[in-house]
Amino acid sequence: MTRPHALLVMDPATYRLQFGQRQLHRLRGLAELGDPICTDDLDTPSARRRLRESEVLLTSWGCPPLTTERLADAPRLRAVFHCAGTVRPFVTEEVWRRGIVVTSAADANAIPVAEFTLAAVIFAGKKAPFLAQDAREHRDDWSYASRRGELSNRGRTVGVVGFSRVGRRVARSLRGLDMDVLVADPYAAEEEVSAAGGRLVALPELLRRSHVLTLHVPSLPATRHLIGAAELAMLPDGATVINTARGAVLDTAALERECAAGRLDAILDVTDPEPLPAESVLYELPNVMITPHIAGSLGSETRRMSDSALDELERHLAGLPLRTAVTPDEFAVSA
Numbered sequence: 132m133t134r135p136h137a138l139l140v141m142d143p144a145t146y147r148l149q150f151g152q153r154q155l156h157r158l159r160g161l162a163e164l165g166d167p168i169c170t171d172d173l174d175t176p177s178a179r180r181r182l183r184e185s186e187v188l189l190t191s192w193g194c195p196p197l198t199t200e201r202l203a204d205a206p207r208l209r210a211v212f213h214c215a216g217t218v219r220p221f222v223t224e225e226v227w228r229r230g231i232v233v234t235s236a237a238d239a240n241a242i243p244v245a246e247f248t249l250a251a252v253i254f255a256g257k258k259a260p261f262l263a264q265d266a267r268e269h270r271d272d273w274s275y276a277s278r279r280g281e282l283s284n285r286g287r288t289v290g291v292v293g294f295s296r297v298g299r300r301v302a303r304s305l306r307g308l309d310m311d312v313l314v315a316d317p318y319a320a321e322e323e324v325s326a327a328g329g330r331l332v333a334l335p336e337l338l339r340r341s342h343v344l345t346l347h348v349p350s351l352p353a354t355r356h357l358i359g360a361a362e363l364a365m366l367p368d369g370a371t372v373i374n375t376a377r378g379a380v381l382d383t384a385a386l387e388r389e390c391a392a393g394r395l396d397a398i399l400d401v402t403d404p405e406p407l408p409a410e411s412v413l414y415e416l417p418n419v420m421i422t423p424h425i426a427g428s429l430g431s432e433t434r435r436m437s438d439s440a441l442d443e444l445e446r447h448l449a450g451l452p453l454r455t456a457v458t459p460d461e462f463a464v465s466a
Contacts, residue, residue, distance in 0.1 A: 142193025290341030
């Protein structure tokens with residue numbers, strides 16, 4: 132394999148987080164690295180010089196948009212291997228026009244999100260996050276647990292909205308549990324959903340039957356407030372809404388009303404806006420759990436994404452089909 136010139140484009144903290152000695156050693160075996168190895172500013176003289184010689188970019192959080200002007204300084208660029216999830220913030224029409232190969236580590240990032248979601252689903256059945264808050268006030272009598280209704284996961288129906296990378300992982304992870312998994316996604320194939328252990332249904336049916344609703348759709352104009360007041364009203368009393376996708380797919384005001392009334396519970400790792408305004412009632416409600424967008428790759432998990440990008444670079448150099456390529460069509464409907 133001929134080793135191409137490569138440039139890492141990401142902010143310095145991300146570079147230090149995602150590229151340890153093992154990742155850098157592997158990268159040096161695959162590509163020629165110049166000086167600087169990494170930059171988050173493609174407009175400096177040194178970055179422009181590196182762009183002119185680079186055939187591949189390894190990108191991550193902090194990569195600036197690959198505009199027509201910047202790509203004019205990259206005549207040899209053939210591929211971009213993204214060491215994180217969405218490529219939407221920096222991939223432009225000029226990237227597609229030039230036929231530059233783009234890959235994403237979204238599959239690798241889906242792993243911790245699905246793990247977090249599985250834990251949230253199981254905790255929702257036992258009402259664990261909300262009973263943990265109740266315990267702060269009921270320190271000498273555990274009979275308060277009965278006030279949360281039935282605490283069980285057996286026979287529960289889980290509604291998975293979006294058969295995305297994360298959605299299908301969640302469905303598969305629930306397959307071994309005694310739960311009924313429903314999936315709503317207009318783009319999903321019935322046989323693929325069935326193979327993952329779920330059943331494809333229309334969104335209204337899913338909502339009416341779900342004890343736990345978990346969201347896994349991208350944030351697009353078409354999905355903004357996909358779950359609004361009308362959709363939340365279809366959920367059974369006592370249902371739990373889990374959002375580890377994007378805050379905008381859920382109508383925050385409508386959820387506030389349902390949770391404040393005590394009819395629904397919520398486990399939110401993402402919100403709209405993010406973070407919520409300080410005065411949001413969701414902070415105060417004992418039937419709402421909010422975490423600060425931690426479901427996705429953090430810490431050592433981020434190097435799984437770097438390894439995925441390096442896998443794709445190696446396949447590219449060997450002339451093998453890429454496993455995580457992003458196409459213009461997929462880009463239009465993905466996160």
